Amino acid sequence: MKKSSTNPLVTPFNRPRFAQKEREYLNDVLRSGHTSGDGAYTRKCERFFEEQLKIPRSLLTTSCTDALEMCALLLKIGPSDEVIVPSFTFVSTANAFVLRGAKLVFADIRPDTLNIDEKRLEALISKRTRAIVAVHYAGVGCEMDSITTIARRYKIAVVEDNAHGLFGSYRGNALGTFGCLATQSFHETKNITCGEGGALLINDSCLVERAEILREKGTNRAKFFRGEVDKYSWVDFGSSFLPSELNAAVLWAQLQRSQGIQKERKRIWETYYHRLQEWASESGVSLPHVPAHVSQPWHMFYMLFNNLEERTRFLAAMRGAGIGAVFHYLPLHKSKMGVLYAARKTSCPIAEDISDRLVRLPLYNGLARRTQDAVVTAVLNYKTSHYSEAKETVA
Numbered sequence: 001m002k003k004s005s006t007n008p009l010v011t012p013f014n015r016p017r018f019a020q021k022e023r024e025y026l027n028d029v030l031r032s033g034h035t036s037g038d039g040a041y042t043r044k045c046e047r048f049f050e051e052q053l054k055i056p057r058s059l060l061t062t063s064c065t066d067a068l069e070m071c072a073l074l075l076k077i078g079p080s081d082e083v084i085v086p087s088f089t090f091v092s093t094a095n096a097f098v099l100r101g102a103k104l105v106f107a108d109i110r111p112d113t114l115n116i117d118e119k120r121l122e123a124l125i126s127k128r129t130r131a132i133v134a135v136h137y138a139g140v141g142c143e144m145d146s147i148t149t150i151a152r153r154y155k156i157a158v159v160e161d162n163a164h165g166l167f168g169s170y171r172g173n174a175l176g177t178f179g180c181l182a183t184q185s186f187h188e189t190k191n192i193t194c195g196e197g198g199a200l201l202i203n204d205s206c207l208v209e210r211a212e213i214l215r216e217k218g219t220n221r222a223k224f225f226r227g228e229v230d231k232y233s234w235v236d237f238g239s240s241f242l243p244s245e246l247n248a249a250v251l252w253a254q255l256q257r258s259q260g261i262q263k264e265r266k267r268i269w270e271t272y273y274h275r276l277q278e279w280a281s282e283s284g285v286s287l288p289h290v291p292a293h294v295s296q297p298w299h300m301f302y303m304l305f306n307n308l309e310e311r312t313r314f315l316a317a318m319r320g321a322g323i324g325a326v327f328h329y330l331p332l333h334k335s336k337m338g339v340l341y342a343a344r345k346t347s348c349p350i351a352e353d354i355s356d357r358l359v360r361l362p363l364y365n366g367l368a369r370r371t372q373d374a375v376v377t378a379v380l381n382y383k384t385s386h387y388s389e390a391k392e393t394v395a
Helices: 020-032 040-053 064-074 091-098 144-154 205-215 221-225 245-256 258-283 308-320 336-341 349-357 369-381 385-394
Strands: 057-061 082-086 103-107 129-135 157-161 181-185 198-202 302-304 358-360
Touching: 020 245, 040 057, 040 198, 040 245, 057 064, 057 205, 057 245, 064 091, 064 157, 064 181, 064 198, 064 205, 082 091, 091 103, 091 129, 091 336, 103 336, 129 144, 144 157, 198 205, 205 221, 245 258, 258 369, 308 349, 308 358, 308 369, 349 358
Parallel strands: 082 103, 082 129, 129 157, 157 181
Antiparallel strands: 057 198, 181 198, 302 358
């Protein structure tokens, strides 16, 4: 049998890291006999977000996807509605609203931050527009001043897909606090993880009561446990959006270490940036842009190559070196489902271009310095076509 020429990954793109507290809290839950949701650890996590972000209510969910689906239900999105979403995002951002029968209006992104282009937003609004979804790509905040101003002018709801952005801020205000609703992800690829998990952040107190009902299968069970009603029953739409107390226990341990986790990720991100700056300039490669008025949470480190061919060669070189560098989203407006559920055809050339050129480097909690050194060395040893052409011109 012929051996594969592809080296096994020595450095994966992501590797979740857990410590003693996660195990301790998991055992505590198992001993307690209460493993279903809404126990002590669930409330600890929810209070953490409410206090840190100064919001009326947060609710843990089984995923960021579920939190987005709750947003669509809370906003009563239906078949006659349109929702504006960036084309460059994960499918859950769009699926949540398509499931309610809405049509999508795909927005292009900025070439610098890769966030929804606020300057092109107003032209996408119609009489049917019910919501704008702002996705904070790589945890770098969208231009929320402009987005919220436009939304208020047209009386449109703003939802923040903050899957990447926990602990990030825009002009001194925490991401996840600008829209009436926001969502978080605690998937294993995120800074803070419990394997699979999410949260709904509720900034409009008028939505709190119904959110609790939707999360509890459409029942007013939360009111019953608070002693506000003598029995609970089916009163609204809903589903089982509530995570296990086991997930909440792991999440609580991670949140308690969040300052240390963020400090470590900052060190890793800045090491990449400073050590690759000169190589990137010589090679015609762009590094992440973080505006001065934005504070990022060090979620992702990406590079933009000149074209798809160059990106493909680079990824092959990294695989050959045993390094798990990866690309990211494909433009949703070009997908089969995007075409099917688009309200109308829109042009998103920047999203298409970025999708062909973007590469993400390994960045995870516990990425050792020597391991990162090996990644940086592999990148520095790669010579792009632009680099070779520049050297020939100088010679």
